[in-house]
Structures are given as structure tokens and as C-alpha cells.
Amino acid sequence: MIVKEWCMYCGECAGVCPRNLIEVRELGLRFNEEGCKDCQICIQICPVDALEK
């Protein structure tokens, strides 16, 4: 997953990831890519379009 530099770490993507794979740090986002099923739910919900596969 590519996290764009304008991500604001709001955590909305983490709340909807059905597999709970997104760790939201104060100033960082970490994906557990291994478990990712590429459902794109996190990408679609982002209020500022900051995620790209």
C-alpha cells in the first residue's frame, strides 16, 4: 500500500479494514500487508484520497 504524504493519520481507514491490519501511529501508518485481501475498502473511505495500491 502506498500512503501519500498528505495522509493525516485520522484512522478512518483502520476502523473499516475488515481484517484490522492498519496500525495508526501519531504520525505514521503501517499496514500488515501479509494479511491484506486487497478489498480496497480502506482506499475508498479515505476523506482525502491518501491511499493507493
Added chain:
Amino acid sequence: MLVVDVLVIGAGPAGSSAAKHAALNGAEVLMIDKKSEIGVPKRCAEGVSKEGLKQLGIEPNPRWITKELSGVRMVSPNGTDVILDEDKVKLPEAGYILERKVFDKFMAMDAARAGAQIMVKTLATGLKREGDRVIVSAEHMDHEFEIQAKIIIAADGPESRVGRWAGLKTGTKPKNMESCAQFEMVNVEMKEPDCIEFHFGSVAPGGYAWIFPKGDDLANVGLGILNTLTEKTAYQHLLEFVDNNPATQNAQPVELNIGGDPVGGVIKDLVADNVLVVGDAAGMVNPLTGGGITSGMTGGRIAGEVAAKAVKDEAWSAKDMKEYKKLCQEEVADSFKKYLKTKEYLLSLSDEELDSIAEAFQETDFDVINTSEIVKKLVKVSPKALLKLGKLF
């Protein structure tokens, strides 16, 4: 390893309320938050009802109140407005506008004064059970460590990861997660500067847009949408709203806030062995308004009390703490039912229907109107809208 009775993860309003009440009732409490500054950045329009604060026993403080409101202005897609006066109609989230950055800190200070310990810039990264205790792994700068607790209160907001670590079905489906974007703006020219403003219809598919005045010419101007109903992002909708709204033609932003608001209602399973879930993490958000400050704090109060009692009784299995679920149902979830219905109704209406309803009610004196008169008016303007209403109630 740190050892405590109760570990609260997240120092938002719900977590601070839980920490305060657990400490007041005798438990040894630690509250952690990944933020370096509690309350910052804000992810909120900052509206709160006077009644809600009063029920929590929180004295209004000028250091965190920016504005007292007298009513609500509701605006339909073509700009027709209906104004509801606070004296006449009880309205949720319509008493004060807070300064959340200060309010959240004050709530955490209350918890500390009650005896809770606080660690900031401390992130919980995982959870495991060992015997009848839980071990939470945490990070503070370059320091990785573990915290052992009898009870975890998961107050981690809309991310709601902690409950899922414990095996609960927290986390939110996209159709229940309002995707929000908001500017705090200056030079805002509101028609009714003492009212909070709601704008309904296609400006915000699946949600609404708002203007919440913060005193002088400041206001939170934002909206929430369901991304299942629109191709655009919340931020794109916000830019359009600000471009088109008469109040924001000269306004300039001083802050951009974004975030998710879970509006699907309180989750079914709030309790696991050693774990209670509170606040946004548990869906304690009014499904109509998206307001979750006072409901989350109410859940926090109950969680703190139940956790402290469990510590005293030395019994913290899911079964031992099941009264938490019952109390949350009575004090939080039950009151949401009517709001969920109202929301479903609002979202079922087209822009044209919203306009004709607003036109019919524009000059209504809500002091004297009763339900049958409302129905009579609705029949006249839009039998279809009334039919939709009938299906829901």
C-alpha cells in the same frame, strides 16, 4: 513490566471518563494515548448538549466553551430554512460549542486528579492473555514495553482495534462510517449566528453538512458522507459546499480536520473477558447527529464503575462484568432508537421532497404545533414523504 488494575487505552472523552470513574471507585488506573497532545488534532464539530454535560456532573467552564447556542437552523437543498428554538424543542448536541483541544485535556486532568496515571505518546500495539490477566504491548518513543492489567478499557475511538484484538466484533462497516471533512474558518457570515446549522440533501450524500459557530466570525464548517453513496471524497464535497454556501463566500480556513464517525449504533458485544469497550470504539454515537461526546462519556462512566467493582470483587470475566452491557443498553443505546429512525427517514427523501417539507414548515411556530398538525402539513406537501415516514414508525 508495568502492573495496574485497569488500563485505559485512549484518552478521548470516553477514555478519560472511564479512567476518572475507575479511579474514583478505588482502582489503580493507567490511561495511555498515542498522541503527544491530548485532544489534538481535533476530529469534531464540537457541539454538545447542556443536558448531556449536566447528567455527567460536569460544570461548564469558560476555558472550554466557545459559544452558547439558542437554536438550530435546518436548511433544505434550495436554501429554505426552518429554525427551531432551543426553548421549544429539545435538541441533541445543541447547547454549547466546545474547544475540544481544551475540553479533552480538562477531562484527562479530571481523571488524573481522581488518581489515574497518564502516559502520552504511548501507543498500544497488541494484546494477549496470560492466566486471568491481559498483557498489552506498548511503545513510547524508542522504548517497547508491556503493561499487565486485570481489565482493559478499550477507548481507542473509531479505529476500534483493541476490541478486535480481544476477539470482539468492533470495527465499522463502510455503510455505517461517516467520512468527514471540516474546515475551521474565519470571516464566516451566518444568517443566524446563534444557531447551529444543518444542511441536508445531495450536498452530503448519506449525511449532512454543518456550520457550527465558535463565537465572533469563527465556525466549524464541515460535512459527513457515506462513501458507499458517492464517488467523491468527503474533502471534495467540502470544497463544493464552501464554494456554494452564502455564509462562506469570504471565509478562510485556519484548520482542516478529517476523520470517521461510526453511526451504526452501539455494537452488540461490549464485553469480553478482561475487556470493556467504550465510546466511538463501541459505536456510542447518536446515529442521527453523529454526536458522541456525552454518550461516550456516559459509557465511560459506566465502564469505570463496573471495572472498579470487578477489581474489588476480584472477578473480571465477561460473565462477571455483563452488567456493563445492560447498563449501556439502558443509558445509551435505547435513546438512539428514535434517532436511527429519523435518520433513515431523512436519508430516504429526495432534494425536492426536502425542499417542499422545509417550505411547509418554514413559518411554523413549533411551540404550538402537535403531531397531528405535522402529519396534516406533510400530507399537503408530499404524500410520498409521509408514506415513507409511515413505513418507519
